[in-house]
Amino acid sequence: MEKHVVVIYPHPDDESFGAAGTIAKFREQGVPVTYLCGTLGEMGRNMGSPTFANRESLPEIRKKELIDACRVLDMDLHMLGYRDKTIEFEDRQQVANHLKGFIEDIEPSLVITHYPEHAIHPDHNALGAAAVEAVRLMDPTKRPTVWAQAITNTHYEDLGKPDVINDVKGIFDKKMEAILAHKSQASGMLKTFNQDGNISEDLKEEAKKRLGKERFYIWKYE
Amino acid sequence: MKPIEIDKVQEMLESFMNKEVYVHLETTNGAYASHFNDKAYNVGVYIRNTTVSFSQAKIVGDGNSYRAGLKMEKGWIYAEGLTDWEIYEDTKLLLAGHDREGRLMVALQISETPFSY
Numbered sequence: 325m326e327k328h329v330v331v332i333y334p335h336p337d338d339e340s341f342g343a344a345g346t347i348a349k350f351r352e353q354g355v356p357v358t359y360l361c362g363t364l365g366e367m368g369r370n371m372g373s374p375t376f377a378n379r380e381s382l383p384e385i386r387k388k389e390l391i392d393a394c395r396v397l398d399m400d401l402h403m404l405g406y407r408d409k410t411i412e413f414e415d416r417q418q419v420a421n422h423l424k425g426f427i428e429d430i431e432p433s434l435v436i437t438h439y440p441e442h443a444i445h446p447d448h449n450a451l452g453a454a455a456v457e458a459v460r461l462m463d464p465t466k467r468p469t470v471w472a473q474a475i476t477n478t479h480y481e482d483l484g485k486p487d488v489i490n491d492v493k494g495i496f497d498k499k500m501e502a503i504l505a506h507k508s509q510a511s512g513m514l515k516t517f518n519q520d521g522n523i524s525e526d527l528k529e530e531a532k533k534r535l536g537k538e539r540f541y542i543w544k545y546e
Numbered sequence: 547m548k549p550i551e552i553d554k555v556q557e558m559l560e561s562f563m564n565k566e567v568y569v570h571l572e573t574t575n576g577a578y579a580s581h582f583n584d585k586a587y588n589v590g591v592y593i594r595n596t597t598v599s600f601s602q603a604k605i606v607g608d609g610n611s612y613r614a615g616l617k618m619e620k621g622w623i624y625a626e627g628l629t630d631w632e633i634y635e636d637t638k639l640l641l642a643g644h645d646r647e648g649r650l651m652v653a654l655q656i657s658e659t660p661f662s663y
Contacts, residue, residue, distance in 0.1 A: 367592070369576050375648040378547050379570065380634050380661065407663075409577075409590075445577045477581065512647060 326355045327433040330468070331399070332423060332455040334362035334411055334438075334447035336390035337509045339397070340502035342473055343436055345492020346538045347397050348499065357399035360426055361390060362451045367408040370512030377508050385508050393505035396498070402426065412450035416457065419450075423458035432468045435459060439541055442474035442483060456543055464545070471540035486539035493536040500528060503535075547630035547642060550612050552605055555631050558639045559603035559614070562656050570594045570655040571623060595660050598623065605641075614641060614654055625654040 329350050333339055339347065339359055347357050364383040371377040377385050387403070394401040404422065406414065427435065438452030452472060459467050474483055492499055504510050514531060574590035602617040607628070616623040627643035634640050638657040645651055655661065 367572075367574070369574060369649040369651075371644065371648055371650055373648045375547060375630075375644060378632055378634065378640055378642065379572070379650065379653050379655065380638065380640065383662070409592075444581050447577075512649060 325353060326350060328430055329355055329357045329434045329436065330427060330430055330432040331357060331359045332362075332435060332437040332451060333359075334406070334445070334451045335365040335368075335408065336361060336363075336386045336393070337365070337503070337506040337513075338438075338448070340393050340499065340506060341513065341535060342475070343538055344393075344397060344499040344502040345495055345536075346436070346490045346540075347399060348495045348502075349490065349492065351398050352495075357397070358426075358430055358432070359394060359399050359401050360404055360423065361401060362404045362406045362411060362447065363408040364390070364403070365408050365509070368509060370509045372508045373511040382508065386506070389506045389508060393502045396502045396505050406451075409447060411447045411454075414450075416450070416454055419454040420457035420461060423455055424461050427458055427462070427468065431466075434471060435468050436471045436473065436540065439472035439474035439479070439483070442476050442479050444475055448475070459543075460545060467545065470543035472543050473538075473540050483541060487542040488540040490538045490540075491536065492538055493532055496528075496532050496536060499535065500531065503531075547632040547640065547644075550605070550607070550628060550631045550641070552607065552612070555605050555612075555639070555641065556603075558633070559605060559616075559656070562600070562639070562658070563603055564599065564601055565658060566597050566599050568595050568657045568660050569598050569623065570653060570661050571625065572653040573625075573627075573651065575651070576649070595663060611643065612641075623654070625652055627652045628654065 365386045366383045437455035438448040440449050440453035443449050572592035579586040579588045600616040600618045605614045612628040613626045628641045629643045632640045641654045643652040
């Protein structure tokens with residue numbers, strides 16, 4: 325059993341779309357989970373449907389949604405204070421050291437992050453690379469395991485079969501609840517979803533098909 | 547935000563003329579454009595909290611979609627595809643263009659004080 329799991333992603337909602345089922349399973353086992361969330365998704369395009377956010381109000385709205393989603397998943401949250409779309413332009417070593425500070429404090433047995441260069445969004449790739457580097461900088465005997473998530477269309481061809489494939493359909497209601505906590509973003513990602521927060525059974529089935537398995541590669545350090 | 551009311555926006559633009567103002571200018575089609583459609587390209591640009599001064603300002607359009615142009619001493623600021631507006635925190639003019647799904651495609655924002663960063 326894991327001792328403590330640290331999840332490192334750049335945007336509010338990455339944790340819900342990408343790993344909510346895995347997180348919920350760890351919490352069911354009583355494993356503490358901490359989310360280090362890189363940005364507030366300040367530059368997101370989705371403003372709700374119909375729109376209720378604007379470029380200036382979006383960060384505060386997404387911050388609240390993030391806190392709600394973490395409450396749904398019952399995990400601790402630290403917001404790292406970077407700005408959406410800019411992580412790749414920060415000093416990589418500085419970001420890695422920032423993350424290393426948290427990891428050394430929390431002493432997790434497992435870190436979950438994006439797979440560098442296989443995670444589409446430049447923030448995903450950059451924060452994933454910094455997380456991998458943060459763990460590399462640690463004393464090899466104290467390193468947690470790293471699960472890296474690739475989300476490109478070609479990751480099976482490029483990287484082979486993921487080492488960890490978590491079927492989370494059994495707790496998909498929880499995952500859906502976490503996703504829907506991100507009201508300003510969920511509708512855009514899930515296409516249709518009505519105002520009162522209910523979603524049609526069809527859509528939920530489709531979401532379950534697409535998001536019902538969470539896949540990770542175990543990072544191999546030399 | 548609400549659909550652009552051209553007279554009110556024009557009046558607001560003129561209130562910023564010949565002052566040092568902060569501008570946020572942006573366009574994007576999202577970081578996933580070429581992920582969801584392999585024939586699409588990802589493009590985006592933003593500049594935030596640059597200070598400028600303009601001597602002429604105009605919003606022009608057909609009732610659905612608008613263009614705005616700000617004439618500076620040594621150049622222009624231009625935005626196309628604007629559909630909605632809002633006065634934010636009483637003083638900041640926000641103009642944006644949204645697609646059918648309500649996603650932001652373009653934004654032009656002007657304020658006498660910096661936008662949060």
